[in-house]
Amino acid sequence: MNRKRILAIINPVSGTSNKDKIPRLIDTVVDHDQNDVSIIATEYAGHAREIATDAVKDGFDVVVAIGGDGTVNEVGSSLCGTSTALAIVPCGSGNGLARHLRISMNASRALQVLNNGVVGEFDFCTVNDKPFFCTCGMGFDAKVSDKFANEGTRGFITYIKTTLTEYIKYKPQRYIIDIDGVRLEEKAFVIACCNAAQYGNNAYIAPRASMQDGLIDVTVMHPFNIVQSPLIGARLFLRQLGHDHHVSIYRGKHVVIERDHDDVMHIDGDPMMMPARLEIKNRQRGIRILVPPTLPDDV
Numbered sequence: 001m002n003r004k005r006i007l008a009i010i011n012p013v014s015g016t017s018n019k020d021k022i023p024r025l026i027d028t029v030v031d032h033d034q035n036d037v038s039i040i041a042t043e044y045a046g047h048a049r050e051i052a053t054d055a056v057k058d059g060f061d062v063v064v065a066i067g068g069d070g071t072v073n074e075v076g077s078s079l080c081g082t083s084t085a086l087a088i089v090p091c092g093s094g095n096g097l098a099r100h101l102r103i104s105m106n107a108s109r110a111l112q113v114l115n116n117g118v119v120g121e122f123d124f125c126t127v128n129d130k131p132f133f134c135t136c137g138m139g140f141d142a143k144v145s146d147k148f149a150n151e152g153t154r155g156f157i158t159y160i161k162t163t164l165t166e167y168i169k170y171k172p173q174r175y176i177i178d179i180d181g182v183r184l185e186e187k188a189f190v191i192a193c194c195n196a197a198q199y200g201n202n203a204y205i206a207p208r209a210s211m212q213d214g215l216i217d218v219t220v221m222h223p224f225n226i227v228q229s230p231l232i233g234a235r236l237f238l239r240q241l242g243h244d245h246h247v248s249i250y251r252g253k254h255v256v257i258e259r260d261h262d263d264v265m266h267i268d269g270d271p272m273m274m275p276a277r278l279e280i281k282n283r284q285r286g287i288r289i290l291v292p293p294t295l296p297d298d299v
Contacts, residue, residue: 004034007040008066009041010042068093070268072097072098072133080286086287100134103291104292123283123285123286133268134199135206147162172223174186177255191219194218218251263276
């Protein structure tokens with residue numbers, strides 16, 4: 001049996017956890033009779049993308065993203081359309097893609113997937129040709145993402161504090177949305193275009209989203225007042241957001257969104273200034289991902 005060539009890319013500054021134990025875990029958990037593992041730590045923003053691109057050229061079978069959703073996005077963006085599979089050891093603040101794919105939040109158990117996992121073909125999406133794997137979004141969640149990225153501390157508590165602070169100030173915006181040729185005009189608090197079901201931390205912004213259906217779930221959150229926000233927040237975490245009358249969820253393969261002006265949006269949680277016109281496409285079965293052998297069919 002041929003040994004799998006695996007490259008593990010560690011982002012030492014992602015999330016809140018210390019990554020110093022990861023090389024030792026790789027040494028003890030991974031079956032080295034089956035796998036030949038190399039390890040590289042990133043040194044600057046964008047480095048993971050460069051390393052993963054080189055790994056594809058060098059013929060690696062699997063590249064492991066060890067970090068948060070931003071690290072996963074960098075690595076995955078380099079693997080789209082190739083035979084090299086993505087694996088994930090979640091060490092970020094939200095870990096949306098890993099949670100959707102039922103990958104353990106425990107690093108040791110996540111590494112076991114290198115021994116017993118299976119490679120599946122999954123959808124990814126692009127916004128103006130930039131790949132994303134979980135969600136991209138605009139409106140309030142993008143403003144929160146932008147502020148959170150500039151906070152001195154990370155983690156769920158900081159995210160909640162940032163959310164509450166920005167909620168008081170935020171004004172909903174006007175959007176024109178075209179979904180497979182059907183045109184909508186919306187005044188929205190949030191618009192999220194989703195390949196996977198959640199932002200991270202089990203906040204389900206698109207509860208029915210699948211990464212193998214060829215569709216983009218477009219969640220439009222209409223304006224609501226502060227009295228209504230606790231119920232909406234509860235439904236977000238209970239996977240019941242689609243039951244709220246302040247929320248509309250549409251599905252399609254090709255989405256165009258027009259805003260009044262260039263503005264910040266988030267792509268897999270990372271804020272980025274983007275043009276007023278956004279084109280979102282589904283790339284069906286465009287990336288290979290190493291997942292647990294017991295992955296449910298609805299993922």
